[in-house]
Amino acid sequence: MERMSRTKVNGNKGQMRIIEVILASFIIVFALSFANMFASAPTSSTYEGTELEKLGYNALHDLDDQGLLPRFIYNEEWENLTSALRVLLPLDVYFNATVYDLNGNVLNNAPMSYGDPAIFASFKNIASVTYGLVGYSTRFNSPYYEATYIPRVLTLQLVRGS
Amino acid sequence: MRKLARNKKGQFVILAVLLMAIMIISLGALMNRAVTYYKHEPWEEYLTLIGNIELSSSRLVELSLTNYTNAQTPDENILRNNLDQWQVNLTRIYPGRGVSLNFSDYPMTRDWNKTSSLSNATASFTIDIASIGLTGYKFTATAFLNLTILSQTDYELNVTVKVEDGKPLTNLGKDNFLVRNSSMGFTVMNVTGYYDQREALVYTIQCSQTITAPITVSVWDPRGIQVMAKYP
Numbered sequence: 001m002e003r004m005s006r007t008k009v010n011g012n013k014g015q016m017r018i019i020e021v022i023l024a025s026f027i028i029v030f031a032l033s034f035a036n037m038f039a040s041a042p043t044s045s046t047y048e049g050t051e052l053e054k055l056g057y058n059a060l061h062d063l064d065d066q067g068l069l070p071r072f073i074y075n076e077e078w079e080n081l082t083s084a085l086r087v088l089l090p091l092d093v094y095f096n097a098t099v100y101d102l103n104g105n106v107l108n109n110a111p112m113s114y115g116d117p118a119i120f121a122s123f124k125n126i127a128s129v130t131y132g133l134v135g136y137s138t139r140f141n142s143p144y145y146e147a148t149y150i151p152r153v154l155t156l157q158l159v160r161g162s
Numbered sequence: 163m164r165k166l167a168r169n170k171k172g173q174f175v176i177l178a179v180l181l182m183a184i185m186i187i188s189l190g191a192l193m194n195r196a197v198t199y200y201k202h203e204p205w206e207e208y209l210t211l212i213g214n215i216e217l218s219s220s221r222l223v224e225l226s227l228t229n230y231t232n233a234q235t236p237d238e239n240i241l242r243n244n245l246d247q248w249q250v251n252l253t254r255i256y257p258g259r260g261v262s263l264n265f266s267d268y269p270m271t272r273d274w275n276k277t278s279s280l281s282n283a284t285a286s287f288t289i290d291i292a293s294i295g296l297t298g299y300k301f302t303a304t305a306f307l308n309l310t311i312l313s314q315t316d317y318e319l320n321v322t323v324k325v326e327d328g329k330p331l332t333n334l335g336k337d338n339f340l341v342r343n344s345s346m347g348f349t350v351m352n353v354t355g356y357y358d359q360r361e362a363l364v365y366t367i368q369c370s371q372t373i374t375a376p377i378t379v380s381v382w383d384p385r386g387i388q389v390m391a392k393y394p
Contacts, residue, residue, distance in 0.1 A: 017174075024178050031186040057210035064217060067384070102254055131214055132255040134222045134248060137386035143340055145386030147228035149244045151251050 052127035052158040059088040060131045074136035078110045096157040127158040220303040227283040227305040228386035260292025278310040279391040311393040319367040330363035340380040
């Protein structure tokens with residue numbers, strides 16, 4: 001009988017520990033959710049525009065660094081430029097690229113875009129990257145080259161699709 | 163009261179609450195660091211703009227040197243004229259940003275017809291962007307190509323081709339070279355490269371006919387810049 005009573009007391013102590021653990025867990029969860037209210041994730045809409053601009057600029061800079069961007073633009077290889085941008089940008093990023101001369105005339109006769117065109121009209125957070133190019137050198141009478149200064153402006157609009 | 167003081171059951175709860183308090187403070191500090199790390203910095207947007215202007219200005223120097231080295235009658239002022247136009251056009255490409263580009267150029271060099279010849283163009287730039295209060299961002303753009311004829315045999319020539327900072331230029335083929343002497347041009351059959359401890363990369367130009375000195379070798383790099391070297 002005495003042994004039974006002692007076991008019961010020990011059992012009550014265990015239950016108290018369980019309640020303490022549950023309370024402690026609640027405190028931890030509360031602390032985490034409270035702190036998380038002040039943390040701003042990098043993918044939040046606040047930074048979306050800047051992130052997309054960086055993404056777009058890096059893609060164009062990489063292409064320019066490899067000498068591909070001037071080739072695509074000055075040789076009017078619009079399909080190749082679209083394909084290159086599709087490879088370089090993430091799948092969920094939609095884009096619309098346009099090439100202008102210095103007078104603002106559109107030079108690409110074929111659309112260079114990926115994704116639903118309606119999304120650019122409806123979306124509020126559209127990132128825009130402007131990239132300037134100076135010219136291109138071509139082999140006109142092999143092995144001689146000719147380089148011409150003809151500035152071009154590439155505008156790249158970016159939106160993250162759902 | 164004495165009984166209450168002897169009661170040790172409550173100590174575990176106090177300890178647990180203290181530990182929780184330490185954890186919350188630690189998490190708070192961690193989260194604060196996370197927020198600060200991803201803090202939006204407006205100047206970051208302009209790094210892309212500066213990067214674009216820097217790369218395009220370098221391209222313009224290369225473009226000018228390409229024209230200068232390929233022209234029959236080279237225009238000494240081509241770099242300055244192109245830079246003048248670029249300076250004006252920049253404000254049209256980036257309207258409303260207050261971009262101002264100042265430059266100082268140096269005379270372009272066509273130091274040719276030597277065993278070691280070179281083509282060179284250099285310009286120094288300063289960018290100001292009024293919209294973010296940036297002034298005096300300086301950089302220098304250089305376009306350089308060097309061709310050195312090391313040796314000659316009956317059918318072969320060994321040459322080195324180097325670009326900026328003395329780096330060897332790779333992936334050159336027979337379309338990049340032209341070999342001739344005062345009376346005729348030689349057909350370049352093949353160009354192969356091999357590693358050399360001193361020069362890093364040496365090209366061997368194989369010609370179809372016996373090479374009779376003195377010879378002139380021209381090379382064009384992928385940017386179109388030309389250099390002409392003479393041997394011996």
